[in-house]
Amino acid sequence: MENKGKFYITTAIAYTSRKPHIGNSYEIVLTDAIARYKRLQGYDVFMLTGTDEHGQKIEEYAKTAGVTPKEYVDKVSGEIKGICDLLNTKYDKFIRTTDEYHEKTVQKIFKKLYDQGDIYKGHYEGMYCTPCESFWTESQLVDGKCPDCGREVKPAKEEAYFLKLSKYQKQLEDFIEKNENFIYPEARKKEMLNNFIKPGLQDLCVSRTSFKWGIPVTFDEKHVIYVWIDALSNYITALGYDPDGSSDLYKKYWPADVHIIGKDIVRFHTIYWPIMLMALGEPLPKQVFGHPWLLFGEDKMSKSRGNVIYADDLVELLGVDAVRYYLVSEMPYASDGSITYETIIERYNSDLANTFGNLVNRTVAMQNKYFDGIIQEPTAAQAIDNELKSFALDTVAKVEKCFETYRVADAVEAVLNLAKRSNKYIDETAPWALAKDEANKERLGTVLYNLLESIRYIAILLSPFMPETSEKILSQINCDIKDYDSLSNFGALKAGTKVNKAEALFARIDAEKMLKEIAEKQEAAAKAEEKAKPKEIEGLAQIQIDDFAKVELRVAKINACEPIKRAKKLLKLSVNDGTDTPRQIVSGIAPWYKPEDLIGKNVIIVANLKPAKLCGEMSNGMLLAGDVSDDDVKVVFVDMPAGTKIR
DSSP: OOOOOEEEEEEOOEETTSOOOHHHHHHHHHHHHHHHHHHHHTOEEEEEEEEEOOSHHHHHHHHHHTSOHHHHHHHHHHHHHHHHHHTTOOOSEEEETTSHHHHHHHHHHHHHHHHTTSEEEEEEEEEEETTTTEEEOGGGOBTTBOTTTOOOOEEEEEEEEEEOTGGGHHHHHHHHHHSTTSEESHHHHHHHIIIIITTOOOOEEOEESSOOOSEEOTTOTTOEEOHHHHHHTHHHHTTTOOTTOOOHHHHHHOSOSEEEEEGGGHHIIIIIHHHHHHHHTOOOOSOEEEEOOEEETTBOOOTTTTOOOOHHHHHHHHOHHHHHHHHHHHOOSSSOEEEOHHHHHHHIIIIIIIIIIHHHHHHHHHHHHHHTTBOOOOOSOOHHHHHHHHHHHHHHHHHHHHHHTTOHHHHHHHHHHHHHHHHHHHHHHOHHHHTTOGGGHHHHHHHHHHHHHHHHHHHHHHTTTOHHHHHHHHHHTTOOOOOGGGGGSSOOSOTTOBOOOOOOSSOOOOHHHHHHHHHHHHHHHHHHHHHHSOOOOTTOOOOOHHHHHTOOEEEEEEEEEEEETTEEEEEEEEEEOSSSSOEEEEESOTTTOOHHHHTTOEEEEETTOOOEEETTEEEOSEEOEEEEETTEEEEOBOSSOTTOBOO
């Protein structure tokens, strides 16, 4: 087959916060299907995927888990890679942003942009969303919350480096207008131009100081390089890009032919990423395709909502190819798709078991029954045969056209329709009736030949979506002619070949039984999770880690202490909490401590308690003490310097 040139395709790299659900897995299967189809056509394909492993969120997850950030991302990245492998995705490289070569190149990229004046130092003040790792202005918030994820935002101010997006706004706008297919589908393009670019681009914060889990800025190591320069650069670092001289691999495959990404990160890939490349003097990717989301019913999948489906669980129930088929066939082109166990089983039975499976099984069975498996020459053609032949050839053209615009679900439907047309051809020609009369034997052989040839078309065209099933079909009809060029003329199947034994490709599922088993497993898992929860201590209100995280405990030195005349139980303390401003705390410890015994002692205080007035005195904090018994209280004294944060 003629080499049609290079084709570089990428997924967005998956964030290593937790194990990916089936909605996250959709992207890797979609991308793999496109890559496999391009290989089938004769392209030299390079497919990239991987994991995004830095950021504040990872740092916090690791802390909660009691492990280092690297230990945390090693585990989750391994899970993500395992899911990619389980789903039989044929990627050429799996990049991790903790890979040493990536980190060093990102540092070089940052330094280059700084040296040429495209990155500068300043201060950022705005509303910050930790899960999205994004700053927002008040006007960008939706109901006071993050416009991307809908979560709470907090005010933040810190020193930061900025990328001059504004410098390249006109250049980017001109590029998008000139390259009409750069952002796909069209609706995403209009959204980017009208909502973000034309109103005016603000310079982008590209470093952080409030956390440490990231790639350090080489010339200012209190800063770590922000997620977007770090993560987006993976598309070129994976190929060996280097500001000081790039690899042959990079020169061969860049620019990317298409970035396959979720619709929620289109802005980053069509504004930030192109501007970074413009500043580096590198070519821009040819296309960015923003696919929709796969929802659970009508809702976005969320562990907290209890509606998460994982790929490995589905594979255990249905098999790899059935899961791949569902993912690529169920998703609409531009709107969000929906997944439920009911629809999965319905699709499995109707499309895989009934349409594809039944077609192959009964055709191969008839070939074995009527001709001892030997494929006959198609010497008794009739007009009705031409309809099937034309349908098969048209299907090849339809699939090709669908893949040109990444309408993968439509491509799957086209192949499914060929299988339906082939089943109809069986009903029209009635091979079982032809077999009753020896005079029709030549016609029977022709009918079965046409069916087997149509099945060969189906097997080849299914290979990007269901590679294992494709091979099983070709094995059953004992055919090794599976190159794409062979689909240009109907009739490549070799007469005289003996087909193999007919075997069911997909066994029908008892929907009621399987749904009952799934419900029982979910119930058992919920009970196990409930049982694993730590038991509540009677009389104590349980709090979440987020509640505890709000409490700031700090060491303070008592510099002065005196009783409050109007209150026998209260002492007024002046403490040094490590700041330049003395802090006054009122505490009910007078029955157990004399003021002079407390002066010079270091204690623990709740530093962020809302101020309160007690007996006319302001109290700005609380002293940490314990009720040893009903009539005894002990203050917690510590041997740590004033200002030390306990957590």
